[in-house]
Amino acid sequence: MTAIRQAFTPEALAKLSSMELRARAVVEGHYSGQHASAYRGASVEFVDHREYAPGDEPRHIDWRVYGRTDRLYVKQYEAETNLDLHLLLDVSRSMDFASGEVSKLRCATFVAAALAYIATNQRDAVGLFLVDHAVRRHLPAMTSPGHLARLFEVLEATDAGEDTRLTPALEEIAGRLRRRAIIVLLSDLLDEPEDVLRALGYFRHRGHDIIVLQCMDPAELKLAYRGTVAFEDLETSDRLSVEVANVRAAYLAELRRFLTIYRHGCRDRLIDYALLDTSVAFDTALTAYLARRRSHLMRRA
Numbered sequence: 001m002t003a004i005r006q007a008f009t010p011e012a013l014a015k016l017s018s019m020e021l022r023a024r025a026v027v028e029g030h031y032s033g034q035h036a037s038a039y040r041g042a043s044v045e046f047v048d049h050r051e052y053a054p055g056d057e058p059r060h061i062d063w064r065v066y067g068r069t070d071r072l073y074v075k076q077y078e079a080e081t082n083l084d085l086h087l088l089l090d091v092s093r094s095m096d097f098a099s100g101e102v103s104k105l106r107c108a109t110f111v112a113a114a115l116a117y118i119a120t121n122q123r124d125a126v127g128l129f130l131v132d133h134a135v136r137r138h139l140p141a142m143t144s145p146g147h148l149a150r151l152f153e154v155l156e157a158t159d160a161g162e163d164t165r166l167t168p169a170l171e172e173i174a175g176r177l178r179r180r181a182i183i184v185l186l187s188d189l190l191d192e193p194e195d196v197l198r199a200l201g202y203f204r205h206r207g208h209d210i211i212v213l214q215c216m217d218p219a220e221l222k223l224a225y226r227g228t229v230a231f232e233d234l235e236t237s238d239r240l241s242v243e244v245a246n247v248r249a250a251y252l253a254e255l256r257r258f259l260t261i262y263r264h265g266c267r268d269r270l271i272d273y274a275l276l277d278t279s280v281a282f283d284t285a286l287t288a289y290l291a292r293r294r295s296h297l298m299r300r301a
Contacts, residue, residue, distance in 0.1 A: 090187030
């Protein structure tokens, strides 16, 4: 675990230890923890009703209310419980790009490790999916320190896989997960935005809290090259030589359009979205994002 251990400096650990990952909405849980839960059991108090949605437990339906209104409502309960955090890490070949010391994949790996560390400190279960156009590896969500060490080992050994087609993998994962959870997708999202957003919508439909962290290299964000440059597609090996000055304006305009589709598409689906620049230290970027998320959730509370 050399790279992750080196990245987790005392300063980084100090930052991460003070952070928390809170759920946006009510989630289902089993253990004592920090999150409001819809789980029904001992020491759980009834709070309110809400309209039934596909995927809700039928046993929570209030049939007396149905008899009066002819509409289905479920009882909501509140307790302090843990939740599952599922990390979806894009390991497609495009994630292997780096103009500096840290590739997009390595940046995403560090962020995933940091989120797993934070969640484990909260006694939340953490799971991991490695994906390109399919699910390449899966670690089920667990809470033990030994599981965290195993997750770090898998992240450390992760290499770029095949081409990017996130939609089939996302659809498969959405069908696997039964308990509501926080889902974090770490990817450069170099895929068809509408397809990816539609697949992410499946998670929202099932009541999950979704976070999308788009990892991009500064060279991709600025195209700060000079002269004639030969670019190679990491996934197809296609090569193209261009005079950068002749294409920079058009490229940056298309990039803005591409990022805007994801940003607005996530917002419209109540999905958290943040753009991570790989030139920014992972702990700095993550703590800034989590602080913004916490502030936003507190305003909504």
